[in-house]
Each structure stands twice: as C-alpha cells, then as structure tokens.
Amino acid sequence: MSIMTYRQALHDTLRSEMHRDPDVFLMGEEIGLFDGAYKITAGMLDEFGEKRVRDTAIAEEGFTGAAIGAAMLGLRPVVEIMTINFSLLALDQIVNHAAKIYGMFGGQARVPLVIRTPGGGGQQLGATHSQNIELFYAFVPGMKVLAPSTPADAKSMMLAAIRDDDPVLFLENLSLYNTKGEVPDDDIPAEIGKAAVTRRGSDITLIGYSRMAYVAAQVAEQLAESDWLDIEVIDLRSLRPLDRETIVESVKKTHAAVIIEDDWLTYGIGAEIAATISDGAFDYLDAPVRRVAMAEVPMPYSKPLETAALPSTDDVIHAIRQTLDAVGRRRYPMGEKS
Amino acid sequence: MSTGQRTTVAPPKPGAHQTNTLAVAAEHLASTDTAAEKRSTDFYRQMVFIRRFEERAARAYTQALIGGYCHLNLGEEAAVVGLMAALRPTDYLFTNYREHGYALTRGIDPNRVMAELFGRSDGVSKGWGGSMHMFDLEKRMLGGYGIVGGQIPLATGAALAIDYRGVDEIVMCTMGDGTTNIGAFHESLNIAALWDLPIVYVVINNRLGMATTVDKSSAEPELYKRASSYRMAAERVDGLDPVAVFEAAQRAAATARSGKPFLLEVMTERLRGHSVVDPGKYRGAEEIALTQERDPLVTFAAHLVDTGLLTEHEITAINDDAVSRATAAAVFAEASPFPDVSTLFDYTYATPVANDSHRLPGQPLFEPAPFPEQEATR
Ligand SMILES: Cc1ncc(C[n+]2csc(CCOP(=O)(O)OP(=O)(O)O)c2C)c(N)n1
Numbered sequence A: 001m002s003i004m005t006y007r008q009a010l011h012d013t014l015r016s017e018m019h020r021d022p023d024v025f026l027m028g029e030e031i032g033l034f035d036g037a038y039k040i041t042a043g044m045l046d047e048f049g050e051k052r053v054r055d056t057a058i059a060e061e062g063f064t065g066a067a068i069g070a071a072m073l074g075l076r077p078v079v080e081i082m083t084i085n086f087s088l089l090a091l092d093q094i095v096n097h098a099a100k101i102y103g104m105f106g107g108q109a110r111v112p113l114v115i116r117t118p119g120g121g122g123q124q125l126g127a128t129h130s131q132n133i134e135l136f137y138a139f140v141p142g143m144k145v146l147a148p149s150t151p152a153d154a155k156s157m158m159l160a161a162i163r164d165d166d167p168v169l170f171l172e173n174l175s176l177y178n179t180k181g182e183v184p185d186d187d188i189p190a191e192i193g194k195a196a197v198t199r200r201g202s203d204i205t206l207i208g209y210s211r212m213a214y215v216a217a218q219v220a221e222q223l224a225e226s227d228w229l230d231i232e233v234i235d236l237r238s239l240r241p242l243d244r245e246t247i248v249e250s251v252k253k254t255h256a257a258v259i260i261e262d263d264w265l266t267y268g269i270g271a272e273i274a275a276t277i278s279d280g281a282f283d284y285l286d287a288p289v290r291r292v293a294m295a296e297v298p299m300p301y302s303k304p305l306e307t308a309a310l311p312s313t314d315d316v317i318h319a320i321r322q323t324l325d326a327v328g329r330r331r332y333p334m335g336e337k338s
Numbered sequence B: 001m002s003t004g005q006r007t008t009v010a011p012p013k014p015g016a017h018q019t020n021t022l023a024v025a026a027e028h029l030a031s032t033d034t035a036a037e038k039r040s041t042d043f044y045r046q047m048v049f050i051r052r053f054e055e056r057a058a059r060a061y062t063q064a065l066i067g068g069y070c071h072l073n074l075g076e077e078a079a080v081v082g083l084m085a086a087l088r089p090t091d092y093l094f095t096n097y098r099e100h101g102y103a104l105t106r107g108i109d110p111n112r113v114m115a116e117l118f119g120r121s122d123g124v125s126k127g128w129g130g131s132m133h134m135f136d137l138e139k140r141m142l143g144g145y146g147i148v149g150g151q152i153p154l155a156t157g158a159a160l161a162i163d164y165r166g167v168d169e170i171v172m173c174t175m176g177d178g179t180t181n182i183g184a185f186h187e188s189l190n191i192a193a194l195w196d197l198p199i200v201y202v203v204i205n206n207r208l209g210m211a212t213t214v215d216k217s218s219a220e221p222e223l224y225k226r227a228s229s230y231r232m233a234a235e236r237v238d239g240l241d242p243v244a245v246f247e248a249a250q251r252a253a254a255t256a257r258s259g260k261p262f263l264l265e266v267m268t269e270r271l272r273g274h275s276v277v278d279p280g281k282y283r284g285a286e287e288i289a290l291t292q293e294r295d296p297l298v299t300f301a302a303h304l305v306d307t308g309l310l311t312e313h314e315i316t317a318i319n320d321d322a323v324s325r326a327t328a329a330a331v332f333a334e335a336s337p338f339p340d341v342s343t344l345f346d347y348t349y350a351t352p353v354a355n356d357s358h359r360l361p362g363q364p365l366f367e368p369a370p371f372p373e374q375e376a377t378r
C-alpha cells in the first residue's frame, strides 16, 4: 500500500500499462509537451516518446475516431479528452461508431479503447465548460462507463479499462485529482460493472458516484457524529453496466435512499437508480427516494449563482433528514430533539 | 501574398450609418495624411488601453476577484485594433474566448467589460458569461465563445441571414491558429464559399494553441492557404502593425461586402501563457526573449516616435490615461452587485413555459407529507 493522490494513481497506472503492453499508447490535446491540461500525463512524452504519447491537433472528432480505428486493428489507445464538455464534438464517433462496431458487424471486430475525461463543476467555467454529461454515454448499449471516486479505484479501474476489449468512457473529476488515499501496490484490475458498499449502515442508503461518492462518504461520517445516524454508502463506480443488485439489496435493508449526482435532475443518472429501487425494493421503502442534483439551468459564471445551482453538502444533509423525518425515525442525539 | 482565386476587391460601399466612429472615419478619410496620422495615434491609444486593461484583469484574477478561465489579448493588441477599425457599427463580430480587447475596441464600456470578468450584474452578459462570453447586441458583438471553433458556424449563419435579407452588412469571425484544425472550420468555409456569404474569417496566428505550435498541429502551417481548398480569397498580414492589419482588414471587408467570403491570417504574438494561470514553461528562454522583442506596443511606439507622430511625453500621458481608465473599471466592477440568486431561473428559456424546473439542488420534486405525530416513535 502507498498513499497517493488520484492524479498520481492515474499517472502511475498509465505508465505501468504502457511498460507492460507496447500496444497501449496515449493520444490527446496537450498531453505531451504541456504534460496534460491537468497533468495526468506529466513526463510521459519524455519517457515514451512521440510515437506513444501523441499530442493531437484540436480535433476531438478526428482523433477520437482515429483511436477507434486503431483499436479495430488491435491497438489499445487511451485517449484524453480535456474535459467531458469537449467530448460532445466526438459524440458521433463514440456513439455511432465505438459503441456500434462490435454489434453492427456481428462481433467480428472489437474496439479496445479508453476515453479518459474529467467532469466537474464549481470552478466558474460557465455554461459550456461545467456540464456533467456522462449520462449521454451511460445511455448507450455497447459503451462501458466507469467513474472511480478514490485513488485505489482510479488504479484498479484504469487497469480494467485498458485491458478490456470494449470501448470504455473513463470519467475522472477535476475536484478529485488532488484527493489522497491508499493504493495497493499490486496490479489487480477491478471487475467492471460492480458497485461498492463503501460504508455499512442500517438507517438509510446514500448513493453517489465520482465526486458525489466522495461527498457521500463525508456526509455519512458527519451525520454519524451529529445525528447518530448509521448511513450505508454505495459508490456506483460503474454507470454502465449498472450494479442494480447491490443498490436493491442495500435499500431492502435500510428502507430509504438518497441519491446524489452532479448532473441535472430530470432524466439524470439518479432517475435510473430511483427506477431501479422502485422496481426492486418497492415493498421495502418507507419513504420516497430522494435525489439531489444540479439546478436545471445553463450554468452561470457568477459565483453566487453557480454556488446556488450546485448541490452542496448541506443540500444532501437536508435531503437525508427530510427523508428520515418522513418515516418518523429518530435521528438526533439524545436530548437534542424535543 | 494573396492566394488570389476569385478575389474581386470591390470598393467599399458607403456605410448606411455614417456615425463618427473611428471605423467610419478611417474608411472615408484614409487618403488624407492628417487623418492617417490621427488614425495611427488612435490605434496606439487603443492598444495601450487593451494592454493596461488586461494587466489589471490579470491582477484581479490573482486577487480572486475573477474566476474560471481568463485568456488575455497581450501581444495581439495591434491585430485587435486594426481589425475592429475596418468594421462599421452595423457589422457583426463573433470571436473566441480571448476577446476582452475586441469588446473594448468595439466600443463597449470598459466598466461593463470588467464587471463581467468580476461576475457582476453590470457586466455585459450580466455576470452569466464571464471572461469567455462577452456579448453586446447594441455593439453587434455576438459573443465570445469558449468551445474551440464554436463561433465559426454561428458566424457563417449570421452571414447567411445578412445575405438572406439583402442588407449592407458583413460578419467578422475571429479564431486562433489551433482552431483551424477543428472540423467546423472546414465545414463553415465550404458553406460560405458555396453560398457567397458576406463574411471575413480571421485567424489570429499567435503560433500557439496552448503549448502546441502551428507546425505541430497544422499540416498546412501557412494557414491562409487553407482557403484555397474552398477557392476563397485569402491573405496573410503582419499583426504587429495595426495599420497594415487595418488595410488588410479593409480589403477583406470590401470583398465580403461584395458578397464573397475572405480568410485573413494575422501574425501575432502571445506574450504570456495561454491563460492567466499558465506559466508557459514549455517555451524556451530564447523564444520568450524573441516574443518580447516582437511586442507590438513597443515596436509601434518606436515607430510613432521615430516618425515624429508622438513624443515620449505624449506616450507617457497616453499610458497614464490608460492606467487610470483600467483602474476606474476595476473600481466600478468591484462596486457592482452580484446578480441576485433569485434570477437563477430567469434565462433558461426565452419565454415562460409550463413545468420548467425552478428547483434548487436540495429541493424535492414533491414536498414530503409530515409524518403523523403519534407514530413518530416507531
Ligand atoms: C472543442 C474544444 N477543445 C478543446 C478546448 C480547450 N482549449 C481552449 S483554448 C485551446 C487552444 C486554442 O488555440 P488557438 O486556436 O490557437 O487560440 P489561442 O488560444 O492561441 O488564442 C484549447 C485546446 C476547447 N475550449 N474546446
């Protein structure tokens, strides 16, 4: 085990996979000379050279499509798209091609491609640069969408993504890059399609992914202190395939759930989770499933407006308390509640 | 250096709105010496103001008064003022995210430009856009855009609307060198050429897209030549000389007014990093020194002094004036109120619509019913 940042875990894993497999190579804007917009690929151009660390022109559709084509011939490209917002320019290649080739040609060609890209908001980047649109990819059969929230998962899930034979959208997050955690030294790929129960509890299930899984863990800890609550936390980790079993099993035990997400509420990832709970644990529910998500507006630049539009820790706590109030469960420490 | 295909440079038609702006003055009085002299000193005054404004913005950024991404026009001042002088008030402008200088030179109140950077309600985009998204309908600046190349199809469509209505206006669409590699650039130029649209595409070639040089990103590094794929007239001009830029932009605008698109490449410098947070370490000391030598403010000031158009004393006075206006803009911006949080849902749709979500992040879809008191001890 070593303690390292999410950024370091990604960097080290990309490096070790490139040493392991000569077919693995990197492509993207500013990943070489500039060390990557968020410095994930720092130093890798020097180490591996221009053949394997390829700075591209600003041409998301072109280079993402080229990576898909290279993958069809058995290479294992790892593409960096600077932020998920710019993946919109490559949407056609990803959705109409990467996700379709295996099926449309009757299984004759595989696309072992990884597209790494960070989501995130809250940095005053305005309407076009603050979107969390992983849903667009999670919606598409044929895509796999992974969203690690810890440095350990960043490593094990990147290993899995690179070694997988299908196109993977690998969602990172701007505000997770500097977070630290323990990372195993061994190279053990995660199993794609599995969520994780990151905290056991019995009062309510709190569900998130990427940054929101991190927030969920924090909130659970905080409410254990302040409200004596025993919260179960689920980190979805994989948005497609989705581990419905883990979600339903947890809710059967806790009888209540709050989903927190960084995307928009209507039709968002949380809507699919809520539908899953409705289908699989309806008889066990004591309260409506709550979702906490972004306000449904083009994100304003101005700080107070942006802050109001983003889900906060307080919003999550409020939703948990309201949900537990609705089922009439005690949640305050002795003596605090009249 | 014009590629020349189909270049029919018609004399500019008289503007419909002959206001007393620099642009119109320049267009009609260019033949007289005194007008040319005044134009040069005006150019210099505008360039110095952009420089001091941008430096003030950079300082405000380090004071956390400005957030997000902030890209400056430092080194591109001559290009900006020369281009803007060739436009009439009735023409339209589309730019990218590096657009503070364009907004200022187009005549938007500097206080409102700075207020936008500060995210305040007096900002040109009411604090909703920030550094990358300045918009002013009255000045016909139809936006800075943060997505690389996003403005190019939009500008092409604006030119389509002008052509459709048959009015005597044109569109100018600026972009960076790196942006000529995005598909939308090629799709748009092709459309504009096929449909004879009144638009001037301008490539501000500062030789870098973030850290990537033109040679590394463009298979045809002489970017104006890309127009030849669409049989579009094109020209390359020295962007350190505002007068040369102005004259080239006038030729380009005249072509557009005659109903043909034009591609103008302006060779400039980027004096600092890609944005205010980029230290630009990827550039060697030698290259940085060369860049500083090619600072248009320095070279043009030297030219003005050499030719006797300005004295050192006047240059100092121009600088002092620019500093005080930039400072005043920052004072204004800081005093301007933030937009009220109650306005968060005001701009999702242009007209009210049933069932639009006005929900804040913590709010439930349906208010939960209170749990009956007597059962609260379950
Ligand atoms: C579609 C898209 N891809 C990537 C980016 C990130 N990005 C912002 S500016 C830029 C470089 C643009 O270079 P250039 O066109 O030369 O303009 P300059 O910044 O030099 O003015 C990049 C890659 C973006 N904003 N949009």
Ligand SMILES: [Mg+2]
Residues within 6 Å of the ligand: B176, B177, B178, B204, B205, B206, B207, B208, B209, B210
């Ligand atoms: Mg450039």
